[in-house]
Amino acid sequence: MPVYIWTVDTIGRYSVRIKVKMTITLYYAPMSPPCRAIILLIKELELNIELKEVNVFAGETMTEDFLRMNPEHTIPLLDDNGFYLWESRAILTYLIDSFRPAHDLYPNIPKEKALINRVLYHELTEFYPNSFGLIIPIMKRQTAVVSDESKAKISNVFSRLELYLSRNDWFAGENITVADLSLLPTVASLVHCGFNISEFPRIADWYENCKVLKGYHDDQAVAQQLGGYFRSLVPEGL
Ligand SMILES: N[C@@H](CCC(=O)N[C@@H](CS)C(=O)NCC(=O)O)C(=O)O
Incomplete structure (x- = not known):
């Protein structure tokens, strides 16, 4: 489910408050062990992340759109509002540093x-x-x-x-x-x-x-x- 945040934008001389849709998406395949590690984290920390299933065997990681996000054509792939991150271990630590900094699962020590x-x-x-x-x-x-x-x-x-x-x-x-x-x-x-x-x-x-x-x-x-x-x-x- 998307998260909406209020932000201030300047149009000419006027500042207006606009609602911006912030969706974080994880592209995943249900059986893939690296994807399942991220899903374990999402459930553990109750993170608000949209899941999009990708069928690797049907070539869905090789499409032009997917390769634009991840030229390595692998899942898991995280899309944090246009910031694309692949490699499951990098995703795990990024999610904690960004959304639960210094959590015991990845302490800041x-x-x-x-x-x-x-x-x-x-x-x-x-x-x-x-x-x-x-x-x-x-x-x-x-x-x-x-x-x-x-x-x-x-x-x-x-x-x-x-x-x-x-x-x-x-x-x-x-x-x-x-x-x-x-x-x-x-x-x-x-x-x-x-x-x-x-x-x-x-x-x-x-x-x-x-x-x-x-x-x-x-x-x-x-x-x-x-x-x-x-x-x-x-x-x-x-
Ligand atoms: N080291 C990577 C491995 C990712 C990986 O190999 N994912 C497989 C699924 S388990 C994949 O995307 N295969 C499709 C492809 O390489 O095109 C990670 O941990 O994220």
Whole structure:
């Protein structure tokens, strides 16, 4: 739903008060883990953001209009009144800095922020590509086999992620942060694809603890749907 704000405009010598429509829009796909991280945040903070579904498989990220907003043709994409932002982790931190500055999910304390960013960067460059990234070809029906090498890589990246929980229950410290929100949809999706999380007891406990999130159950429903689709292609699961 759009938000209307009053602003002052000057026309000639006169100042007039006009109502300006401020709509923030998130372009998303329901099953995409990076999009679901933003949706978890929107639900958690009850942010007023309009959701526009995009069908990637129908080429809707490749249209002229979409490419004008995001030449990288990816979702999630945020449109904050003409300010276009892609990359889910950048969107998560932007939304907090802009609309709930210094919130506990991304506190304005350099060392705490640094630890959160460390997890976000690790997830972007290591965890996501070596876990969910390896099953994307299955989802796109490019192959119907998860190789033993891929399975070993997924286990390996989970054991590295487990180390982040050796001191705390949450990935970037004593409190839940955007780092946890960013990881949850990927982990949930893999669990519903049949990945055995119980081999990683700290991550398994963390996954249980994530139930405190307002959007947890909705996200589980999506992960279950995604897992069902995966298992229709790879019946034995991960
Ligand atoms: N690192 C990006 C990844 C975004 C991404 O790969 N999104 C996929 C959907 S999960 C997409 O938009 N694919 C369509 C395309 O690349 O054209 C992020 O976290 O936002």
